[in-house]
Amino acid sequence: MDTNNLPANVLDPDCPSRVIFQRIGDKWASLVVQVLADGPIRFSELRKMVHVVTPKVLTQTLRTLERDGFITRTVHAQVPPRVDYELTELGASLLEPLTLLRLWAEDHVPSILKARDAYDDAQDEAVIGG
Amino acid sequence: MDTNNLPANVLDPDCPSRVIFQRIGDKWASLVVQVLADGPIRFSELRKMVHVVTPKVLTQTLRTLERDGFITRTVHAQVPPRVDYELTELGASLLEPLTLLRLWAEDHVPSILKARDAYDDAQDEAVIGG
DNA sequence: GTTATTGGTATCCATGAGGTAACTAAGTTC
DNA sequence: GAACTTAGTTACCTCATGGATACCAATAAC
Numbered sequence A, B: 001m002d003t004n005n006l007p008a009n010v011l012d013p014d015c016p017s018r019v020i021f022q023r024i025g026d027k028w029a030s031l032v033v034q035v036l037a038d039g040p041i042r043f044s045e046l047r048k049m050v051h052v053v054t055p056k057v058l059t060q061t062l063r064t065l066e067r068d069g070f071i072t073r074t075v076h077a078q079v080p081p082r083v084d085y086e087l088t089e090l091g092a093s094l095l096e097p098l099t100l101l102r103l104w105a106e107d108h109v110p111s112i113l114k115a116r117d118a119y120d121d122a123q124d125e126a127v128i129g130g
Numbered sequence C: 001g002t003t004a005t006t007g008g009t010a011t012c013c014a015t016g017a018g019g020t021a022a023c024t025a026a027g028t029t030c
Numbered sequence D: 001g002a003a004c005t006t007a008g009t010t011a012c013c014t015c016a017t018g019g020a021t022a023c024c025a026a027t028a029a030c
Helices: A016-024 A029-036 A043-049 A055-067 A089-129 B016-024 B029-036 B043-049 B055-067 B089-129
Strands: A071-076 A082-087 B071-076 B082-087
Touching: A016 A029, A016 B089, A029 A043, A029 A055, A029 A071, A029 A082, A029 A089, A043 A055, A043 A082, A055 A071, A055 B089, A082 A089, A089 B016, A089 B055, A089 B089, B016 B029, B029 B043, B029 B055, B029 B071, B029 B082, B029 B089, B043 B055, B043 B082, B055 B071, B082 B089
Parallel strands: none
Antiparallel strands: A071 A082, B071 B082
């Protein structure tokens, strides 16, 4: 391992990649990015798409994504206000790995639910068996 | 949208794929899976690899991964005890998308840090400018 | 009988993530 | 002048996650 060239390593708690890796795993951030895949969208539309997120939390999520360079925020001088959010090139580049992960999750739902049932049954038997 | 055939959709809060998608984003789970990529490993070794995780939290993470069918837990009848954790086929299949995401994160660390600096500078100027 | 080892568990506690609800700006409509 | 609109902000509260610490079981070595 070449520590001079700072090899990024998610397992190192001091490596920025670990922080970034976990930011991607954020409850809302990755969902927002995937909604933005269909093009620019305004705040209220986004709220509807990402079902059940409070304005406060959505704002927090969007600010963080903006700060990290994943999205841009465009305020239109209108009344009532109109604000559009759009993926940057960086944000768009995240779509590919993120989509693969989403597809994996969607594909393996049955396997995981099955594993859970089997595990829970085994637990029950262990308890009954004493 | 065909609701009878249950099209998996991460954006639907009631879809199991959303839960699973977010479990992958768990602080420790995805890290553990990536460590297990190198083959079976015992509890104490795992703790050293995933740097700074308390035994309680590691146990919780491992139990959840086991329940969801990502890993197996093998207890050897020895004293002192030896417990090995190993990826299942399901868990191993997650490695591919997860690795792509990790590589993305590691590759884009500089871009993100740069975006952050630019954003913070802009914020500072806005404050100074009044 | 004391100590060391491994893989945990039990208990308590602090942080913070996220939810609720009310409020604001600013112009348009009624 | 009251109400509606969008895109938030603010204050307040709650609950779960995760951290710190101590302890335990079982046996072998000393």
